[in-house]
Every structure is written in structure tokens, then in C-alpha cells.
Amino acid sequence: MNASASLPASAPAARRGGGFGAVLPWLLLALLAAFPLIAPHFELEYYVGFVRRLLIVMIAATSLNFILGYGGMVALGHAGFLGVGAYTVVALVDAGFSSAWLAWGAALVVTAAFATLIGAVSLRTRGVYFIMITLAFAQMLYYLGVSLRTYGGDDGYGIYTPLSLGGWLDAQPNAFYWAVLALAALIFALGSRLAVSRFGLALMGIRDNETRMAALGFPVFRLRLVAFAGAGAVAGLAGALLASHNGFVSPSMMHWTESAILIVMVVIGGMGNRWGGVIGVGLWLTLEEVLKMYTEYWHWPLGLLLIAIVFFAPRGLAALFGSKGERA
Amino acid sequence: MSLFQAQGLVKRFGGLVATDNVSIAVEPGEIHALIGPNGAGKSTLVNLISGLLPLDAGRLELDGVELTALPPHQRVRAGLSRCFQVTSVFRGDSVRSNLLLAAQAHAGSSFRFLSRRAGEQALMETALGLAEKVGLSDVLDRTAGTLPHGVQRKLDVALALAARPKLLLLDEPMAGMGPEDSLQMVALIEKLRAEAAILLIEHDMDAVFQLADRISVLVYGKVLTSGDAEHVKGHPEVQAVYLGTEATA
Numbered sequence: 162m163n164a165s166a167s168l169p170a171s172a173p174a175a176r177r178g179g180g181f182g183a184v185l186p187w188l189l190l191a192l193l194a195a196f197p198l199i200a201p202h203f204e205l206e207y208y209v210g211f212v213r214r215l216l217i218v219m220i221a222a223t224s225l226n227f228i229l230g231y232g233g234m235v236a237l238g239h240a241g242f243l244g245v246g247a248y249t250v251v252a253l254v255d256a257g258f259s260s261a262w263l264a265w266g267a268a269l270v271v272t273a274a275f276a277t278l279i280g281a282v283s284l285r286t287r288g289v290y291f292i293m294i295t296l297a298f299a300q301m302l303y304y305l306g307v308s309l310r311t312y313g314g315d316d317g318y319g320i321y322t323p324l325s326l327g328g329w330l331d332a333q334p335n336a337f338y339w340a341v342l343a344l345a346a347l348i349f350a351l352g353s354r355l356a357v358s359r360f361g362l363a364l365m366g367i368r369d370n371e372t373r374m375a376a377l378g379f380p381v382f383r384l385r386l387v388a389f390a391g392a393g394a395v396a397g398l399a400g401a402l403l404a405s406h407n408g409f410v411s412p413s414m415m416h417w418t419e420s421a422i423l424i425v426m427v428v429i430g431g432m433g434n435r436w437g438g439v440i441g442v443g444l445w446l447t448l449e450e451v452l453k454m455y456t457e458y459w460h461w462p463l464g465l466l467l468i469a470i471v472f473f474a475p476r477g478l479a480a481l482f483g484s485k486g487e488r489a
Numbered sequence: 490m491s492l493f494q495a496q497g498l499v500k501r502f503g504g505l506v507a508t509d510n511v512s513i514a515v516e517p518g519e520i521h522a523l524i525g526p527n528g529a530g531k532s533t534l535v536n537l538i539s540g541l542l543p544l545d546a547g548r549l550e551l552d553g554v555e556l557t558a559l560p561p562h563q564r565v566r567a568g569l570s571r572c573f574q575v576t577s578v579f580r581g582d583s584v585r586s587n588l589l590l591a592a593q594a595h596a597g598s599s600f601r602f603l604s605r606r607a608g609e610q611a612l613m614e615t616a617l618g619l620a621e622k623v624g625l626s627d628v629l630d631r632t633a634g635t636l637p638h639g640v641q642r643k644l645d646v647a648l649a650l651a652a653r654p655k656l657l658l659l660d661e662p663m664a665g666m667g668p669e670d671s672l673q674m675v676a677l678i679e680k681l682r683a684e685a686a687i688l689l690i691e692h693d694m695d696a697v698f699q700l701a702d703r704i705s706v707l708v709y710g711k712v713l714t715s716g717d718a719e720h721v722k723g724h725p726e727v728q729a730v731y732l733g734t735e736a737t738a
Contacts, residue, residue, distance in 0.1 A: 369582075
């Protein structure tokens with residue numbers, strides 16, 4: 162994560178604005194929005210659910226990329242925040258609430274609170290210690306989930322009645338898909354904008370040279386904490402969406418290997434690149450889906466892919482597509 | 490009253506007393522140089538003053554404001570800015586981005602999430618002004634890490650200047666410089682005298698005697714003596730422990 166990862170750019174926000182790069186996100190959005198309508202014509206209905214899951218994981222990966230890639234914080238407990246979001250939904254459903262927006266909003270807020278507390282402790286450490294302490298907190302959340310008998314403990318909790326999006330939306334079979342897509346697009350846009358904002362640029366400065374940032378007068382700890390809490394909250398939202406998507410929540414979604422896979426996906430996609438989460442998740446989950454059709458040893462090729470990327474494209478696949486660093 | 494006062498600073502590393510009851514003051518408009526052989530505790534002192542190391546004892550005051558309990562970034566806000574002995578810039582960024590980041594630190598909040606910084610004209614003007622001041626206007630688009638050492642040192646100084654400090658801490662600004670770069674740096678520091686009082690830590694004796702209004706000699710963590718250039722040159726113990734060793738080296 163050194164500075165040379167993102168070399169050029171000084172006033173190029175304007176220069177980079179035009180061309181294919183600017184159209185691409187909109188094109189992709191239009192394609193994804195149309196997908197549930199097109200899919201039935203090609204007997205691809207199953208993949209509408211698959212893409213929905215992709216989009217949800219992309220939200221989680223994008224939030225992780227923000228603290229990992231832009232903030233230089235190697236947090237190995239991101240799945241813990243997904244779990245907090247998911248269990249917030251479970252708690253509300255169990256209490257008799259059925260509004261999706263209420264549940265997702267609550268997940269955002271509750272996870273933000275958790276992430277603030279965990280960040281306030283974790284961010285006093287650096288390097289390996291930070292990795293270990295975020296892992297420890299996530300494992301605590303995992304075992305908390307296991308011990309929650311009310312919500313099924315180890316066995317998990319089924320959400321049998323889908324959450325309500327409200328009014329006419331509930332009659333529309335693809336409403337949940339579009340809601341997820343809208344949120345994913347919003348998070349992506351937010352991440353892109355953050356990267357060129359004062360906040361994002363300060364965060365990258367801390368990643369590259371923390372001592373100098375403090376000596377320049379930046380409130381380093383607070384900046385990192387806000388980034389960490391924000392990313393945690395977005396992960397909580399992704400967890401809540403995943404709970405709705407699966408109709409089921411269990412502690413296994415908080416297991417530390419889930420956090421590790423999120424990191425792997427971000428690394429493959431491109432740390433510190435706004436496309437990192439999108440590409441990483443898209444590639445990883447698609448390959449997993451495809452390989453599973455042919456072999457039960459699907460971990461092998463994915464492992465080889467990871468090794469190849471680390472050696473040949475250490476800045477991730479996004480960097481190969483000519484999308485230069487995100488500095489402005 | 491002095492602009493800056495450090496009183497009774499103490500720092501221990503295990504059994505070693507790196508800073509042993511050091512008191513030092515800087516008057517408004519003054520360049521106060523701090524010299525001393527390697528291992529005398531100069532860098533430790535700079536880190537204590539700037540807040541990167543916690544004090545074991547002592548107090549710091551700048552322009553009537555107590556700094557002792559403040560974290561580094563708040564000391565900067567109070568008017569104390571520093572350079573680093575080992576050049577500390579954002580190597581992967583352009584000179585312009587470096588300066589913009591420094592300007593951002595002192596113009597409004599960094600908790601702005603949704604507006605592009607690139608659109609902030611005032612920041613750009615501050616950055617260009619800083620470049621102008623230290624002579625970096627020609628290399629704004631160069632990547633900082635690819636610039637020659639002397640130019641990077643200038644950038645380091647420019648970053649510190651963005652705070653519009655009352656007191657500037659320069660930690661061996663001439664370190665590793667050739668004679669020509671050193672001359673330029675001396676001229677730059679002389680120019681900065683008008684903007685801030687300076688505490689100058691430096692090995693280069695020619696530069697120190699040329700610039701400093703007052704010189705303090707640090708040996709084994711203690712201030713051996715303090716006075717103008719003539720006083721220090723004539724001090725027998727200084728000659729023995731410091732100038733002497735240089736002469737024989």
C-alpha cells in the first residue's frame with residue numbers, strides 16, 4: 162500500500178471526466194436495471210437472484226475497499242459488521258416489524274454505533290496488531306451470535322415473510338432487486354465522490370504518510386475513525402440486505418473466513434480503486450458459481466487466480482483496465 | 490516575554506536520559522539554532538516539542554498558549570509547525586497535490602465528504618503561493634518522490650509553512666545536501682525569518698553561524714551553553730566536545 166500505487170494526477174479530475182470512463186457506470190447501471198426484464202426471455206431467472214447477491218456483496222466490498230484501499234486500514238473483521246446488520250434485521254423481524262426500509266435503516270445506525278466503538282479501540286493500534294484486534298472483535302460478534310438462543314444460536318434464524326418495501330412495490334416481483342441495485346449504485350457513487358473530496362484525500366494522505374499528516378495539523382485519529390465507522394455502517398447495510406436476500410441469518414456469515422474472502426475480493430479487484438469492489442466481487446463470485454458446476458474442487462482455480470493476481474497485477478485487475486489511480 | 494518557552498523538558502528511554510532538564514526559548518523574529526554532536530538528543534527534543542514523543546516532565550508554551558498536553562495536530566493549530574530530518578512528503582503525489590493537502594489542513598474542515606476538492610479555488614491559490622515562496626512553481630506537476638533531494642527538502646519546508654506558523658521547527662534542513670543546495674536553503678531560511686520565529690537544528694556549522702541570532706549547544710541531553718555565535722565559538726567546552734571533534738575529524 163505504498164504511495165506509488167497511485168502515481169499521476171494533479172488537476173486531472175476534469176481531464177479524466179470525459180470519454181468511455183464516464184459513460185461506463187451508467188451503461189452498467191442500465192444493463193443491470195434491465196436484467197430482470199430480459200432474463201426470463203433467455204431462461205436466466207435463476208441469475209436474477211445471483212446478480213442480486215453480487216450487488217449486495219459489492220456494497221460490502223466497496224465499503225471495505227474504502228478503509229482498506231483508501232485508508233490503508235487492513236481490517237480483518239468486516240464480516241462482523243455484516244452480521245450486526247443482519248441480526249438487527251432479525252431482531253426487528255422477531256419483534257414483529259416488517260418494513261424493509263426501517264430494518265435496513267436501523268441496521269445502518271446500529272452497525273455505525275458498533276463500528277464506532279470497535280474503531281475507537283482498534284484504531285489505537287497499527288499493522289499486525291490492528292489486523293488481530295479487528296479479527297478479535299469480529300470473532301466476539303460471531304460468538305455473540307452463536308450464544309443468542311432467541312435468534313436460533315448456531316442454527317440461525319429464518320425470516321419467512323419477506324420484508325415489506327411498502328405499497329405497490331410489494332406486488333412487483335423485482336422491486337427488491339431494483340432496491341438493491343439502487344443502493345449499490347448509490348454506494349458506488351458515494352465512494353467515487355468521497356475519493357476526490359477533502360475527506361477522502363486526507364484519508365489517503367494518512368495512508369501514505371501518517372506522521373506527516375499529524376505534523377500538518379490533521380486530526381488523524383478522528384478522520385480514520387469516521388472512515389471506519391462509515392464503512393462499518395455500510396457493511397451493516399449490506400448485511401441487512403443479505404438477511405433479506407437469504408431469508409435466513411446465522412452466525413456463520415460473521416466467521417472470520419468471510420472477512421478474509423472480502424479482503425481477497427478487494428485485493429483482486431484493486432485496492433484504492435473505485436472499481437475494486439465491483440470487479441473483485443463480480444469475478445470471484447461468478448467464477449465460484451461457474452466452477453461449482455464442473456468440480457467440487459473449485460477452491461483450487463480460485464486460489465491460483467489469487468496467486469497470479471498478486472504476482473502479475475499487484476494493484477488489482479482494475480488497474481489493468483487503465484483506470485489510473487484515484488488521486489485528484 | 491519569549492514567543493516560545495520550553496521548561497525543564499525530560500525524556501527517558503529506559504535508563505537513558507535522552508533529554509535532561511532542557512529549557513529553551515525563542516524570541517519573536519529570532520532564529521535560535523540548536524547544535525550538538527550526534528546522539529546529543531536533538532531529534533528527540535524536536536519530537537518532544539512537536540508532540541510526536543510524550544514528555545516525561547516539563548512544559549511547553551507558545552505565544553501564551555500551553556502546549557504540553559496537546560496532541561501533535563493541535564500544536565500545529567496553535568502555531569507550531571515542523572520539518573523532518575528525513576524528508577517527509579507524499580512521494581507518490583504531485584508537488585501540487587502535496588501543497589493542496591497542506592493547504593487543506595489549515596483552511597476549514599477536512600470532514601467534507603461530497604464536494605470535490607479540485608473545485609476549491611482558494612486552496613489552489615494557497616498552494617501556488619506556497620510554491621512561489623519556496624521556489625517550486627516550476628515543478629508543480631512533478632511527482633514529489635522523483636524530484637532531487639534538495640527540491641524535496643524545499644517541499645518539506647513548504648508543507649510546514651502552510652500552517653502559517655508562529656514558530657517553525659527545522660530539523661536539519663541541510664541534511665544530505667550539496668553545497669549549492671545548502672546555499673539555496675540558507676537563503677530560503679533567511680527569507681522565512683520575516684514570517685516566523687525559527688528553531689533550527691543543524692549540523693552545518695557555516696549555515697548556523699550565518700543564520701542564527703542565538704545558538705544553544707546540546708550535549709548528552711543537556712544544554713551546555715547558549716549565546717551568540719562569538720560566545721559559542723569561544724566557549725572552551727564547546728570547542729572540546731563539538732567543534733574540536735569536528736576539527737580533528
